[in-house]
Amino acid sequence: MQAEYDVVVIGAGPAGLAAAIEAKKNGVERVLLVDRDRELGGILQQCIHNGFGLHLFKEELTGPEYAERFINELKELHIEYKLETMVIDLSKDKVITMVNSKDGLLTIKAKAIVLAMGCRERTRGALNIPGTRPSGIFTAGTAQRFVNMEGYMVGKRAVILGSGDIGLIMARRLTLEGAKVLAVVELLPYSSGLTRNIVQCLEDFEIPLYLSHTITRIKGKHRLEGVYIAGVDGNRQPLEGTEVYIECDTLLLSVGLIPENELSKAANIELDTATNGPIVSESMETSIDGIFACGNVVHVHDLADYVTLEAQRAGVSAAEYVKGLLWKKRTDICIRAGQGVRYVVPHFVNVDNLKDTLELFMRVDDVYKDKNLLIKLDDEILTTMKKKRLVPGEIEHIEINAKMLKEKSVSVLTVEVQKEGA
Amino acid sequence: MEKRKMICISCPLGCNIEVFRDESVSGFSVSGNKCELGKEYGVKEMTNPTRLLTTTIKLKNSHLKRLPVRTDLPIPKVLIKNCMREINRIEVSAPVEAGMILVENILGTGANVISSRSIGQNQHAGM
Numbered sequence: 429m430q431a432e433y434d435v436v437v438i439g440a441g442p443a444g445l446a447a448a449i450e451a452k453k454n455g456v457e458r459v460l461l462v463d464r465d466r467e468l469g470g471i472l473q474q475c476i477h478n479g480f481g482l483h484l485f486k487e488e489l490t491g492p493e494y495a496e497r498f499i500n501e502l503k504e505l506h507i508e509y510k511l512e513t514m515v516i517d518l519s520k521d522k523v524i525t526m527v528n529s530k531d532g533l534l535t536i537k538a539k540a541i542v543l544a545m546g547c548r549e550r551t552r553g554a555l556n557i558p559g560t561r562p563s564g565i566f567t568a569g570t571a572q573r574f575v576n577m578e579g580y581m582v583g584k585r586a587v588i589l590g591s592g593d594i595g596l597i598m599a600r601r602l603t604l605e606g607a608k609v610l611a612v613v614e615l616l617p618y619s620s621g622l623t624r625n626i627v628q629c630l631e632d633f634e635i636p637l638y639l640s641h642t643i644t645r646i647k648g649k650h651r652l653e654g655v656y657i658a659g660v661d662g663n664r665q666p667l668e669g670t671e672v673y674i675e676c677d678t679l680l681l682s683v684g685l686i687p688e689n690e691l692s693k694a695a696n697i698e699l700d701t702a703t704n705g706p707i708v709s710e711s712m713e714t715s716i717d718g719i720f721a722c723g724n725v726v727h728v729h730d731l732a733d734y735v736t737l738e739a740q741r742a743g744v745s746a747a748e749y750v751k752g753l754l755w756k757k758r759t760d761i762c763i764r765a766g767q768g769v770r771y772v773v774p775h776f777v778n779v780d781n782l783k784d785t786l787e788l789f790m791r792v793d794d795v796y797k798d799k800n801l802l803i804k805l806d807d808e809i810l811t812t813m814k815k816k817r818l819v820p821g822e823i824e825h826i827e828i829n830a831k832m833l834k835e836k837s838v839s840v841l842t843v844e845v846q847k848e849g850a
Numbered sequence: 851m852e853k854r855k856m857i858c859i860s861c862p863l864g865c866n867i868e869v870f871r872d873e874s875v876s877g878f879s880v881s882g883n884k885c886e887l888g889k890e891y892g893v894k895e896m897t898n899p900t901r902l903l904t905t906t907i908k909l910k911n912s913h914l915k916r917l918p919v920r921t922d923l924p925i926p927k928v929l930i931k932n933c934m935r936e937i938n939r940i941e942v943s944a945p946v947e948a949g950m951i952l953v954e955n956i957l958g959t960g961a962n963v964i965s966s967r968s969i970g971q972n973q974h975a976g977m
Contacts, residue, residue: 476966
């Protein structure tokens, strides 16, 4: 027999927890949260550093503390959840197929679904670094789980490729646990991590950061023995004569995250090539009616607080959908990433579903200093925002008064970085 | 006049601030900060830089081998290494409640080391 639920949420990290809680709080009775791990909280449980919750709770919490607030609320609301359960298929009719060792194969029919599967790390295979394939090469997140939860130290002398936040956090973590971090190597001329992490994770421990550098070769038969690093030119190609050998037994890769959308693809949900996540509306609804998405499965966020805010919106929308309160007409306004902008989320807006404000999350495609960020409604400039610094590593969060959008009949909203002299 | 440029790490905004030595009560003035935390941070970096320490300790009787812990107050930066040595000596057994004090007043800093999550006992964990 096929079980039925009002809202099923896939993934119990910060996004899934918040979405399930909001769905239930907004009057939906049968909510189910599903996760493949053995406990709730997702990756937050391995992020033992502080910095979570500043926006939401005005307090500085660690990842596990942040997760626990939501886990407690979920339990107080008596929301049903299944752990160690893997969703293996999703159909556009909202039938979910899952497996676990207790129930075996399960199919569940949902009135609404919230996708909150998060993202996955890019691995060595995605980079094509030449050399042998010894042990001692990890993605930064895998190393984080080994060290912080499983109790295995990954090595004694480490090099970190990529200056994403997890790489920076792990540079500090390995140093505290007694390893020597010899270098953080970044291909781009700027770091993709938060500035505060450069200060508190690298500068505090005098760990050198090599910008515009890459790893050219990996050496070692059984265990990693060392890596060759070299400077790169403007086209990111290694510069001859700059190669240096660093003896190390561990290499961590912090070279980007990819939204995990196998299930979205199975259901034929439309994806954005810039974010690698589903195309979504102001209500976080995907191209399929009643399937919503939030958090890192939509686009990779740099703060968990913003994941929570986005997921709360998805949870409320899923509840409204179940109750028949969500408008289905959906292409009032298209949102476009203009000059200098890599992507903007959401992708389209139905103004009837907007409450007070329209929230936009965006990333620029390069480093910009003292530039104006423009919001255009069709060809008319709505807002000009002066920005001292815009970097691809940090998401810009923009709020637009919904009243302004409701009054005018607009078909395209564009966000762009103003050109020189304009 | 003594002046130092730095990046405030009080929150993820990471304001670029400048700290000048002057005749005020704190002895310094701060510019470029977007909130009071930036002012506090700037003065502290010049006098006694502190950091919250987050790490793990050995955990028994659970499905996990490590318990995440943190200091409940920032501790002087110069004492981080010594605090790690102290913290690495202890181990606890599940169940543990979040906020439970594991080391009181570590190295006389006034900060306690507390558990940063709750964790249940696991019957299946190899005893």
